[in-house]
Structure formats: C-alpha cells, structure tokens
Amino acid sequence: xxxxxxxxxxxxxxxxxxxxxxxxxxxxxxxxxxxxxxxxxxxxxxxxxxxxxxxxxxxxxxxxxxxxxxxxxxxxxxxxxxxxxxxxxxxxxxxxxxxxxxxxxxxxxxxxxxxxxxxxxxxxxxxxxxxxxxxxxxxxxxxxxxxxxxxxxxxxxxxxxxxxxxxxxxxxxxxxxxxxxxxxxxxxxxxxxxxxxxxxxxxxxxxxxxxxxxxxxxxxxxxxxxxxxxxxxxxxxxxxxxxxxxxxxxxxxxxxxxxxxxxxxxxxxxxxxxxxxxxxxxxxxxxxxxxxxxxxxxxxxxxxxxxxxxxxxxxxxxxxxxxxxxxxxxxxxxxxxxxxxxxxxxxxxxxxxxxxxxxxxxxxxxxxxxxxxxxxxxxxxxxxxxxxxxxxxxxxxxxxxxxxxxxxxxxxxxxxxxxxxxxxxxxxxxxxxxxxxxxxxxxxxxxxxxxxxxxxxxxxxxxxxxxxxxxxxxxxxxxxxxxxxxxxxxxxxxxxxxxxxxxxxxxxxxxxxxxxxxxxxxxxxxxxxxxxxxxxxxxxxxxxxxxxxxxxxxxxxxxxxxxxxxxxxxxxxxxxxxxxxxxxxxxxxxxxxxxxxxxxxxxxxxxxxxxxxxxxxxxxxxxxxxxxxxxxxxxxxxxxxxxxxxxxxxxxxxxxxxxxxxxxxxxxxxxxxxxxxxxxxxxxxxxxxxxxxxxxxxxxxxxxxxxxxxxxxxxxxxxxxxxxxxxxxxxxxxxxxxx
Ligand code: ADP
Ligand code: ZN
Numbered sequence: 001x002x003x004x005x006x007x008x009x010x011x012x013x014x015x016x017x018x019x020x021x022x023x024x025x026x027x028x029x030x031x032x033x034x035x036x037x038x039x040x041x042x043x044x045x046x047x048x049x050x051x052x053x054x055x056x057x058x059x060x061x062x063x064x065x066x067x068x069x070x071x072x073x074x075x076x077x078x079x080x081x082x083x084x085x086x087x088x089x090x091x092x093x094x095x096x097x098x099x100x101x102x103x104x105x106x107x108x109x110x111x112x113x114x115x116x117x118x119x120x121x122x123x124x125x126x127x128x129x130x131x132x133x134x135x136x137x138x139x140x141x142x143x144x145x146x147x148x149x150x151x152x153x154x155x156x157x158x159x160x161x162x163x164x165x166x167x168x169x170x171x172x173x174x175x176x177x178x179x180x181x182x183x184x185x186x187x188x189x190x191x192x193x194x195x196x197x198x199x200x201x202x203x204x205x206x207x208x209x210x211x212x213x214x215x216x217x218x219x220x221x222x223x224x225x226x227x228x229x230x231x232x233x234x235x236x237x238x239x240x241x242x243x244x245x246x247x248x249x250x251x252x253x254x255x256x257x258x259x260x261x262x263x264x265x266x267x268x269x270x271x272x273x274x275x276x277x278x279x280x281x282x283x284x285x286x287x288x289x290x291x292x293x294x295x296x297x298x299x300x301x302x303x304x305x306x307x308x309x310x311x312x313x314x315x316x317x318x319x320x321x322x323x324x325x326x327x328x329x330x331x332x333x334x335x336x337x338x339x340x341x342x343x344x345x346x347x348x349x350x351x352x353x354x355x356x357x358x359x360x361x362x363x364x365x366x367x368x369x370x371x372x373x374x375x376x377x378x379x380x381x382x383x384x385x386x387x388x389x390x391x392x393x394x395x396x397x398x399x400x401x402x403x404x405x406x407x408x409x410x411x412x413x414x415x416x417x418x419x420x421x422x423x424x425x426x427x428x429x430x431x432x433x434x435x436x437x438x439x440x441x442x443x444x445x446x447x448x449x450x451x452x453x454x455x456x457x458x459x460x461x462x463x464x465x466x467x468x469x470x471x472x473x474x475x476x477x478x479x480x481x482x483x484x485x486x487x488x489x490x491x492x493x494x495x496x497x498x499x500x501x502x503x504x505x506x507x508x509x510x511x512x513x514x515x516x517x518x519x520x521x522x523x524x525x526x527x528x529x530x531x532x533x534x535x536x537x538x539x540x541x542x543x544x545x546x547x548x549x550x551x552x553x554x555x556x557x558x559x560x561x562x563x564x565x566x567x568x569x570x571x572x573x574x575x576x577x578x579x580x581x582x583x584x585x586x587x588x589x590x591x592x593x594x595x596x597x598x599x600x601x602x603x604x605x606x607x608x609x610x611x612x613x614x615x616x617x618x619x620x621x622x623x624x625x626x627x628x629x630x631x632x633x634x635x636x637x638x639x640x641x642x643x644x645x646x647x648x649x650x651x652x653x654x655x656x657x658x659x660x661x662x663x664x665x666x667x668x669x670x671x672x673x674x675x676x677x678x679x680x681x682x683x684x685x686x687x688x689x690x691x692x693x694x695x696x697x698x699x700x701x702x703x704x705x706x707x708x709x710x711x712x713x714x715x716x717x718x719x720x721x722x723x724x725x726x727x728x729x730x731x732x733x734x735x736x737x738x739x
Contacts, residue, residue, distance in 0.1 A: 020066030020075065023051050024095075025058050026111035028104070034066040036075040043078065046086030048120050050079040059117045061087050061110060082120040085303050087113065087320050090358045094318075097357065098350055103711055103731045104343045112318040112343065116299035118292065125187035128157035129174055134181035144169040145177055157186045195306050198279035200249045207246075211239045214385045215246035221361045221383075222250040222326055229352055231332075231377045232365045234387025235396060236596030237560070240365050241271070243387065244328050245278050247363060252279075252308060256325020256360075260311040261347060263336035264557055269535035271330075272311070279309070286312030286319065289530055314339050314347035317354060325360050327351050331557065332364035332373060333589050335582075338736045346734060348373075367596060368589040371582075371638065372645045374631055390600070397567070397598040397605030399623050401614035413510055414502045419568045419608050420514055426566040427518060427547045431603060433566040434549045435507055436556065436594045438574055440476070440524045442468035442506045443499035446484070453490035455497075461690045467526065468505050474526075478693045504550050507570060511548060523551035556594045562601035567594055572609040572619060580738040581643055585634055588618050588627075595622065642703065644734065650710050651735035652700040653687065656727035659696040665729070666698035668721045674713050678705035689739045695728075699738075 021043050024032040035051050037043055047062040057079065095113060099106040131152050138146060147167040152158060164171045177183045207215055214232065221228055234240050251258045260283070262268050276282045284298055284307040301307040302319045310316050314337060329337070329348050337347040348364065355362035364373050364382070377384040390396060407416040415423075415435075426433045445463045446455045455464045457475035464473040466484065474481045487494045499506065508522050521537060528534050540546050541561050549555060549564075575587035591609065599605020611619055621630035639646045654666045666684035673681035683700035690697055702717075704710050714731060723729055 020068065021078065022063045022066050023049060023060040023078070024063040024110050025051070025053060025060040025107050026114040027058075028108040030105060032063045032106070034068070034070050034075055036072070036077045038077045041078060041081060043081060044086060046088060046092060048082040048084050048087070050082065052076050052079065059114060059120055061092070061114070063092065083122060084120050084300070085322060088322050091320050093357050094354050097353055098343075098345060100711065101353070102343060102345045102733050103714065108343050109318070112315055113320060115315060115318065116292070116295040119296040119299040119303070126159065128159050128186055128188050129163055129178065129183045130157040130186055132178070132181045132184040136182065144173050145182065148173065148177060148183065152183065157188060195284065195301055196281045197308050198252060198281045198283065200253070200279065202276070202278040202280045204278065205242055207242065208239070208391065210387055210389075211243050214243045214387055217385055218244065218247035218363060219250040222247050222254065225325070225360065227356045227359050228361045229355070229376070229382040230361065230363045231369055231373050231382045231384045232363050232387070233369050233377075233384055234367060235390060236367045236593070237390040237600045238387035239391045240387060241274065241330070244363055244365060247326060248309060248328070249279075251326040254325060255323070257305065257307070257321050257323045258309045258326045258328070259316060259321065259324060260309065260328045260330065261316060261337070261351060262311060262313065263331050263334035264313070264554070268311070269531065269538050270559060275309075275311070283309040283311040286310055286316040288313070317347055317351055324358055327355050327360065327362040328365060329362065330365045332366045333368055333370040335586065335736055340737055344730070344732045346736070349734070368592045368627065371585055371631065371634055375635060375645050395599065395604055396625065397595055397607045399595055399607040399609065399625070401572070401619055401623055402608050402610045403614050404610055404612050414507060414570055415510055415514070415568070416610055419610060422566055422568065422606065422608055423515065423548065427515075431565040432541065432544070432547055432549070432561060432563045433568065434551065434555060434564055434597055435511070435568045435570055436551060437502060437504050437507055437570040438553050438590070439503040440467070440526050440552055441465040441474065441503035443501055443503055445500040446473065446497050447500060448488035448491060448493060448496045449498040450493040450496045451488060451491035453488050459694045460692050465503065466499060469527070477689065502570065504552060508550050511550065518548055519546050520548040520550060521546050523549060523555050525552065525554055528554070553590060555597070556590060559597060560600050561597065563603070564597055565599050565603045565605045567598040567605070567607045569594060569607070569609045572611040573613060573616075576616065576618065582736060584618050588621065588630060591618075591622055592627070642705070645706070647706055648704045648708060648710050649735055650702040650714055651732040651738070652702070653697055653730040653732065654684065654700070654727060655692070655695040655697045655730070657695055658726060661724060661727055662696045662698055665721065665723055665727050666700065669700055669717070669729070672717060672720045673700070674702070674717050676708070676713060678708050679713060680704070687739060
C-alpha cells in the first residue's frame with residue numbers, strides 16, 4: 001500500500017509508547033485495542049489499518065497512542081495500512097462524542113463511519129486490450145477478428161465492452177484473440193469517480209426581498225465560518241429551499257463540502273431535480289437503497305473530497321468528510337431523524353454536535369420547528385430567520401374542521417358528506433385532491449363478528465393489520481405476516497371476520513364506490529418499492545394523470561403539486577390518542593405539514609380535518625393558524641412538568657424472552673435507582689408494547705434536571721445491576737418513542 005497521504009502526518013505516540021498504536025475496531029467492544037507497528041510502517045491517527053482480531057482480519061482506525069497496558073510480547077502487529085485519506089480528527093472526535101452521549105461503545109458508532117469497508121480496498125484496475133505482437137496474414141483471420149484489429153489500429157487500449165460493440169462481436173472473440181497473442185490485455189489504472197462538481201451554473205430564481213435578506217444572512221454565516229445554528233422557519237412554500245440553496249452555493253464557492261439531511265431521501269425525487277436544476281449536477285446520495293458498488297464509490301468520493309454535496313438520511317452524518325463546511329437539516333422536526341435501533345441517536349441533534357466540533361454553520365429548516373429548536377431560538381442559542389409568507393400569489397390554505405358527530409359518514413364508511421362534496425367540486429374544477437390517513441393497509445383491526453376474538457400478532461402485543469391488496473395480515477411491529485384464516489381461531493365460526501376502522505386501502509375502496517371513474521392512487525410505504533416507483537407516482541400526479549391521492553405520512557413531506565387544492569384529513573384525532581410526551585406536538589406538525597400540500601401555486605387551497613373533537617387545542621390552533629400560540633402553550637406545559645427541553649429523560653428498556661427474568665432485572669433496576677438530587681426514576685412498568693418480537697419488555701424512565709449530566713448517573717446505575725445474557729437493557733438518551 002502506498003504512502004501518498006503521508007506528507008502532513010505526525011507519527012502516533014512520539015515519545016510515548018513507540019512502536020504501538022491504539023486501533024478502534026467497528027465492533028461494539030468496550031474500548032480500542034493496542035497493536036504493535038511493524039518496522040517501516042508509519043502510522044498516524046485516522047489511518048485505516050488492517051489488523052488481526054482472534055482469527056479474523058478487520059479494518060480499524062488508528063485512534064491514538066497505545067495505552068501500553070498489554071505486554072509487548074502479547075501484542076499483535078498491524079497488518080497493513082490502507083491507502084486512503086485518513087479519517088480527519090473531527091470525524092474521530094465526533095465518533096467519541098456521540099458514543100459517550102448516547103452511551104454506546106465507540107466501535108459501534110465507528111461502524112457507521114466505516115459503512116463501506118470495501119471502499120478501502122485498492123481500486124481494481126480496469127482491463128483493456130491493445131494490438132498484440134503476433135501478426136497473422138489478413139487472409140487467415142475471421143471477419144470478426146479482422147474487424148477487432150481494425151478498430152484497435154495503432155490507437156490506445158480499449159475497454160472490452162466498447163471494443164466488442166464497435167467490432168460487432170462478442171467479448172469471447174477478444175478472449176480467443178488474446179490467447180494467441182493477436183491482441184494483448186493491459187491493466188489501466190481505475191478511472192476516477194468521474195463526479196462532476198456542482199456549481200452555481202443552473203437557473204436561479206429571483207428572490208423576494210424577505211428571501212434575499214434570509215439568503216444574505218446565511219451566506220454571511222457560511223463566509224464567516226465558525227459554529228452557529230440557524231433555524232430557518234417559514235411556512236410551507238415560503239421558499240426555504242431556495243434560500244438554503246444560496247447557503248449551499250456559498251459553501252461550494254468557498255471550496256467546502258456540504259451535507260443535507262432529509263428525512264426520507266429515497267422519496268425525494270422532486271428535491272433532487274430541483275438541486276440539479278440549480279447546481280447543474282445531481283447531488284451525491286447516501287441512503288439504504290444504494291447498491292454495494294454505489295456505497296463503495298460514494299464513500300470513497302466523500303473521503304477524497306470528490307463528492308461536494310451529499311444528501312442523505314441519518315447515516316450520511318457519519319461519512320468521513322475532509323472539508324465539510326455546511327450542514328442543512330431539512331424538516332428538522334421530523335421524528336424520522338431519530339434512529340431507534342442499534343446506536344440510538346437523533347441525527348438532528350448529532351448534526352448540531354458535528355457542526356460544533358467542525359466549527360461550521362448548520363441550518364435547521366422547518367415550517368413547524370420542533371419544540372426543542374424553537375426554545376433554543378427563543379433563548380438565543382440559535383439564530384432564527386423567519387420567512388413570513390408563501391411565495392408569489394400563493395396563500396396559505398383555509399383550514400376547517402368537520403365535526404363527525406354532526407356530519408356523519410354512512411355506516412362502515414369514513415368520508416363525511418362535506419368532504420365528499422369538496423372532493424367532487426375540486427375534481428370538477430380540474431384540480432386535484434389528497435386524502436390523508438396515517439395508516440397503512442385495509443383495516444387496523446380484524447375481529448370475529450361472532451365471538452369478538454381479535455386477530456393479534458403471535459410475537460407482539462399488537463393487532464394484525466389487514467392488507468387486502470397483498471391478501472395478508474401483517475404485524476407492523478415485527479413484520480409477521482399470515483393469510484386471513486378461513487375460520488375464527490377461537491370459536492371456529494367460518495367467514496366471520498369483520499374489518500374495524502380504516503386504512504388507506506379501505507379509503508381507496510370507498511372512493512372507488514363513491515366516485516366511479518375518478519383517477520385515484522394510494523401512496524404508502526408498503527406499496528411503493530423504491531425511489532424509482534415513488535418518482536413515477538410523483539410524475540403522474542404532476543402531469544395530472546391522477547385526480548386524487550390517498551396517502552400516509554409519506555405524502556405529507558415536502559411535495560409541491562401546483563394543482564392540488566384540497567386536502568382531506570380522514571382522522572385528525574389519530575395521533576392524539578397515545579398521549580405521550582410529544583403526541584400533541586407531533587400531531588400538530590404532521591397535520592400542518594399535510595395541510596401545507598394544498599394550494600401551493602396560484603389556486604388557493606382548502607383543508608378539511610375530520611374529527612370527533614373539534615375543540616381540541618391542537619385542532620383549534622390549526623384552524624386559527626396560531627402556531628406560535630400553540631407552541632407557547634406547549635412550552636409552558638413542558639416547563640411546568642420539567643419535561644424536555646426543560647429537563648432530561650433517559651429511557652431504559654429491559655427485554656428478553658423470559659418474562660420472569662425480565663421482571664427480576666427490571667425490579668433490580670427499580671430498587672437500585674439513583675437517588676441523587678434532581679433525579680427521579682419512574683417504573684419499572686410494562687411497556688405499551690409489552691411483547692415485541694417475542695421479547696417481554698419493561699420500561700424505566702429517568703427524569704433529571706436540565707443541568708444534570710445523566711450519562712455518568714446511568715452508567716453507575718447499570719454497573720450495579722447484573723444482567724443475565726438473555727436479557728438486554730437498552731438505553732435511550734432523549735427518547736422520542738415511548739412504546
Ligand atoms: P419551502 O421549502 O419553504 O416549502 P420552496 O423553496 O419549496 O418552499 O418554494 C415553494 C415553491 O415556490 C417552489 O416551487 C419554489 O421554486 C417556488 N419559489 C420560491 N421562491 C421563489 C422565487 N423567489 N421565485 C420563483 N419561485 C419561487
Ligand atoms: Zn409482531
């Protein structure tokens with residue numbers, strides 16, 4: 001492996017423990033391990049190295065000087081250093097910081113950075129052919145072979161596929177020719193990623209005075225550099241995207257990389273197109289739908305600074321940027337930024353940390369900022385930029401409640417007469433409508449009409465959801481799926497099942513009955529397989545091949561459909577039932593976001609919320625357009641109860657297959673709960689999802705004052721309770737899910 005990144009590297013551990021380094025491995029180990037450095041190998045912090053572990057070989061990162069705790073003769077040597085730009089210091093301190101904050105082993109966090117280890121292998125040379133040294137009289141050549149030689153001439157080596165295509169033969173012909181020396185294989189160095197760099201060459205809109213002022217502030221922030229958080233707060237359609245594009249342009253001009261976090265990157269076709277229109281090339285994408293080859297080349301392009309703008313979901317935050325100069329978190333209030341499995345972290349919060357460590361600006365963007373960000377702005381920790389109105393002639397939609405107690409749908413139907421009339425009027429006017437229901441499938445509950453037996457998941461405390469299009473019952477928690485049984489498992493009555501309540505598929509059925517000939521589509525995550533299909537549906541809506549869109553929260557996000565003027569929310573009460581800490585905030589944000597899909601162009605929009613409790617403060621705030629009043633009341637309520645962001649929460653979930661063991665560990669945790677000042681522990685109590693994937697679950701919640709450093713308190717607590725191997729205690733710092 002070469003040494004071309006060696007110039008600026010100070011060797012590790014000068015004067016400390018020579019010949020040794022500490023290497024962090026991408027595994028959930030408690031700490032980094034020492035390795036000896038073979039003679040002749042120079043290593044610096046951040047270098048990617050190949051090391052032995054047991055009888056395996058792994059890629060790790062040189063983390064610093066060795067601890068020196070292991071005897072020299074027991075140390076294993078580093079095998080080799082990979083030829084790649086080292087993980088910059090800020091990337092390493094970020095891994096350490098996140099690990100300490102979320103209470104995960106640093107190696108588990110490093111694994112998110114080392115997310116494409118194959119990218120570290122030397123790029124494979126490319127095979128090409130040129131004319132060989134053997135000459136055979138033309139007459140003895142087959143026509144195909146003659147054409148190959150003609151195409152090659154005395155020119156440079158050609159790639160096999162191109163050569164075969166031009167010569168009109170198969171690549172087998174080339175192999176045969178190479179064997180007898182008519183042509184000769186040569187290895188060309190791998191081609192560079194070939195990524196074109198985004199520039200400001202695309203079309204720019206003429207910013208309104210408000211937008212221009214906002215853009216100027218952001219540009220200044222980027223120019224000045226240094227850490228700073230800006231909350232870009234403006235109603236949907238006010239041009240927030242156009243404004244932060246200006247900040248991106250500024251960072252690119254300054255030669256810095258940019259990261260944009262979007263909650264649902266796989267479904268962001270419109271955003272990608274807008275980016276390309278503005279910057280001349282598409283951004284580099286990072287999400288779970290990439291092939292392994294794409295991951296490899298993208299990771300490498302980021303590490304080498306070839307990728308200038310990366311747009312991605314949570315995990316893009318951990319890529320090894322050498323020159324990151326700006327982070328944008330769009331829809332910053334979205335709960336999708338919270339990763340709930342593996343390393344449990346909030347990507348928005350960690351993005352702020354990454355910006356602080358890198359001393360760069362970060363922009364949080366939302367029409368309905370999270371309460372946390374809002375309070376930070378009010379208290380002066382974040383700068384707030386406000387975009388007051390919709391761009392151009394577009395006005396905010398009128399929002400009204402439909403009181404389902406008075407305006408009743410027919411039996412076993414879910415659309416009220418008023419909503420149906422509005423749909424008919426909208427479509428008759430040549431416009432489009434959207435029905436929003438945040439529930440996949442046909443019906444959330446299926447029960448036996450004879451004995452009342454409910455079909456439940458065998459692995460979870462959850463009902464099975466009927467998906468009629470797929471002909472299955474599914475558990476939305478563990479993925480369990482089965483056919484609808486012919487007879488009730490409890491009373492054995494045949495054909496007695498009844499669907500209770502609506503999912504989007506059932507709404508689609510009602511629409512088809514009520515509006516024959518209406519062109520309706522359903523958009524839900526289980527019905528859309530990948531970004532290409534999503535983009536196709538978006539195209540159909542944009543080109544008015546569709547009159548009505550029925551969708552889950554998938555459709556709430558960021559789309560801009562000029563002809564869409566009516567949004568009907570089938571069940572506005574849905575999110576309010578659970579009553580957890582963030583239920584009202586989340587419902588407000590979601591409904592506001594959905595409402596924001598209506599009337600985004602010249603035609604004004606209308607939003608109808610079907611509800612049984614029109615007097616509920618969340619719905620009142622939506623109808624009155626009183627976002628700030630709503631937020632203020634919510635802030636007061638949280639402050640009064642010492643809830644985040646005025647206090648801190650850490651959730652512990654104890655889980656395991658044996659309910660008795662789980663209870664014992666949970667009870668021990670309850671007994672040993674910390675009793676420090678300003679710290680309070682609630683529970684243990686059975687989790688709302690008391691069984692998940694066959695594991696019994698108990699919850700404890702630690703609540704502490706804002707000034708308390710909770711991590712040492714929790715670490716000390718956990719160290720005093722012994723946990724058998726089959727039981728797991730999951731720590732969730734700043735929990736968002738209370739299931
Ligand atoms: P937001 O991100 O706040 O929802 P967008 O940036 O998506 O708003 O803007 C909404 C729509 O209005 C987009 O189609 C955008 O291109 C258009 N738009 C916003 N500002 C302008 C402007 N100054 N000139 C022309 N079109 C604009
Ligand atoms: Zn299940």
